[in-house]
Amino acid sequence: MIISTKGRYALRILTELARRGDCVPLKELAGEQDVPFKYAEAIVSNLVKAGFVESARGKNGGYKLTRAPEEYTLAEVLRETETSLAATDCTGRKEAECPRAATCPTLPVWKALDKTVYEFLSGYTLVDLMPKN
Amino acid sequence: MIISTKGRYALRILTELARRGDCVPLKELAGEQDVPFKYAEAIVSNLVKAGFVESARGKNGGYKLTRAPEEYTLAEVLRETETSLAATDCTGRKEAECPRAATCPTLPVWKALDKTVYEFLSGYTLVDLMPKN
DNA sequence: GTATTTCCTACTTATTTTGTAGGTATTATA
DNA sequence: TATAATACCTACAAAATAAGTAGGAAATAC
Secondary structure, X not given: OOOOHHHHHHHHHXXXXXXXXXXXXXXXXXXXXXXXXXXXXXXXXXXXXXXXXXXXXXXXXXXEEOOOHHHOEHHHHHHHHOOOOOOOHHHOOOOOOOOOOOOOOOHHHHHHHHHHXXXXXXXXXXXXXXXXX | OOOOHHHHHHHHHHHHHHHHOOOEOHHHHHXXXXXXXXXXXXXXXXXXXXXXXXXXXXOOOEEEEOOOHHHOEHHXXXXXXXXXXXXXXXXXXXXXXXXXXXXXXXXXXXXXXXXXXXXXXXXXXXXXXXXXO
């Protein structure tokens, strides 16, 4: 599985923020989008660190996007929120470890696959995920 | 991770069979390709069931390909050996379960991604994985 | 009849994903 | 200034999946 709930929840939360526009507390975001609140906290924390959203603390606080919705590609968001977008360990977490890497005839295929996926995901933005009516 | 060791080991074993041509006992295949023997047994069992290799039991037994190496696409092999090739649970194991499916704006994106990946993997065969010298 | 091999079922371990618990710091507002 | 609502932080726990093992039964060449 390339794309886990973590990344998909992140997209849901961002999409909801795009729909609402103003500052929204996490409680509402998580509720609206069926994301477990405590899990959502961890996810949004990443989004803040990555600069995708900004937060306001205290009463009336919440989150809002830092850019226009069409400026968030899925590739960019998922790269930050997923543990790894790589199709194999060979090009992901264990890339450095494999003793076969230098001569492996399959490695170039995985690299090309990763590139294909990344380019595919770069072709969509949050706008493409917003309900149309 | 779309492609786990299970699928990659399967490809290694098939590639080795392609290289050797004749009937090869698993002990040699697994040894040559650094695949744990007992794990290899489980994997080859799938390959037999899928019709990719045929087996001969008893002394001097082993496995051999049922077709020419260029007739095995990676897509085909990985579809049989991986638990799921889908990029998300939404289009894989839990496809039927999701209550959002009917209206989910993201689902078509995952479907298109799966298609992209599948077509990519259909563009390679065992021959592309064989060492050139 | 013996050595070698595939085949079969069940179990175990390691890793990753998914989520929870419990609290601290900050801020608007009454 | 007290209160309620909120973000932020660290650590833990549960569930699911991937990866690998164990032990033997059945077949076959020699």
